[in-house]
Amino acid sequence: MLKGHQSWVFENKPKIISTATVVGPFEGQGPLAEDFDIIHADLYMGQDSWEKAEKTLLEESAQLAIRHAGLTKEEIQFYFGGDLMNQIISNSFAARTLSIPYIGMFGACSTSMETLAMAAYVVNSGGAKYVVAGTCSHNASVEKQFRYPTEYGSQKPPTAQFTVTGSGSAVVSPEGDGPSITSATIGKVIDMGITDPFNMGAAMAPAAVDTIQAHFRDLQIEPSYYDLIVTGDLSKVGYAIANDLFVRHNIPIKQTTYQDCGMMIYDYEKQQVQAGASGCACSAVVTYGHLLNRIKRGELKRILVVATGALLSPLSFQQGESIPCIAHAVSIEA
Template sequence: MIRKGQSWEFRKPPVLISTATVVGPDEGEGPLALDFDLIHQDNTLMQKSWEKAEKALMEDAANLAIKKAGLQKDQVQFYVGGDLMNQIISSSFAARTLAIPYLGVFGACSTSMESLAVSSLIVASGGGDYVLSGTCSHNCTVEKQFRYPTEYGSQKPPTAQYTVTGAGASVVAEKGTGPVVTSATIGKVIDMGITDPFNMGAAMAPAAADTITAHFRDMKRSPDYYDLIVTGDLATVGFQIVNELLKEQRIAMNSTTFSDCGLMIYDIEKQGVQAGGSGCGCSAVVTYGHLLKRMEQGDIRRLLVVATGALLSPLSYQQGESIPCIAHAVAIERQEGL
């Protein structure tokens, strides 16, 4: 592994030998439904609370990823994961069930790529042969913690986003068949003073632009190196802003090869999801489901996923703090000969 600025380049790229995606009913009615492994027909997942349902999502995705890799749980050395709940309880309680040595990470909605970057570093440095990474979110748990419980029936502004109910997991290995992780860029915390929790896209866009700029600088690449570049969950508001910010940096993004997971997972015109999707599960299920299936089919050979996260908490919001944000980028490429 070689460090380049705030990026890691993996000279012997770790391999994504399996991925798994599990989603709820709203995601199952969206345009990417055929690319998910398991679609639950009820948001409760037959659990007694929304939080228990979110934990079950993560357990489903983790167990399925391990099974698809052809492994037993005791063959997986580490599990790297996190989520949006206070003290990342969904991932930590899932780790209790999985009984795999666990590293909990928190990057809010950027956790999908943060966990994958850390897992890849562990494998590339010889710290593990098989590492599980993953994250999850649930619409009802997030609404209750960060805004208003769904039962309250509060009206949301057009800038608000709809948290994805879903979990994505991957198994990263030293060798094997599958796409490889070639590099990762670790983001900086960027805070532009936005305090509105109903406008996360605008808050996160500057962090996405900063990480994209850093990735191209560190790796000495231009946007046309990649067949597709996606941000995590900026949705309509944030995605427009990140395009404007990149133009100011004289980085010309191609509209046909630059998109956002929050714009892809739902039919925004028909599903009533305000500005689009968000949540840890958003970039996780879109990447591990839809995008890697496109890579398997040969439609994409080089992919850059820039997952974005708002690092606020109910406590910081109640104290009038602004919203610090971050973005982590991971480059995934199809192995030659596949």
């Protein structure tokens, strides 16, 4: 059901009946390691290219999420997925392996909640019984496409972020054990004129705040409704800007209940990640691993996940375009 201008309320409360998270070795050294299902020991994962390794991450998380649900891939009606690679090739080639009816989506790093929102919408409306939503990213493949190959060894500014190597998938169903997806707010494209691809946090923060403000306005609730509100990958720079914007727009979000996935997955003291984490997998593995585990343990009852994405491409950057950004919010409740 449409609520307000840009939000859906899912009256049938679709369930996340299973998830799976697969990460690389660097993520396995971080503080959330125990929340991940598979931690790979190397970045190649038995493949001969970074891009093929990224596809492998997604294949593993999707197949594992289906097994966790006690299902076979033949029982899944649709797979919604996307990533950062050109023409979302990681998902398209993984969908070839999965052989599940496939809808490819692109929301840059907001793809985790974009796909989850659409999966919930289809299940809530009776359009499917089982839908998989998934996304992935790989540090070496993303850095090569959008900035510099990691082998180049270029020096990065403090505003730069470290792309997460990983994949997260979820199975959504009308009923079953697991938390409910109760609403979603679809974001608008916000462009503040930033052109620096090494400053994603500053570019994305206004889009995150705009979607959060729209969510509360549409649903007519206060931030205190949630035990925790997380953005996708603003990291230190964008997180500080978002907090300033909350004050400027009179949005009463307390820092005690607002966190960012990009600041949670790595250890700033021990791991050199500049401003923090980014990538499609950032919010996916933190949400489908760490946050849902906290819901299972009863530590959280209501969370709002606001995945953030910078919608640039190498082509737009080369032509001097600024960076349009977007954020999509999904509420998950025990």
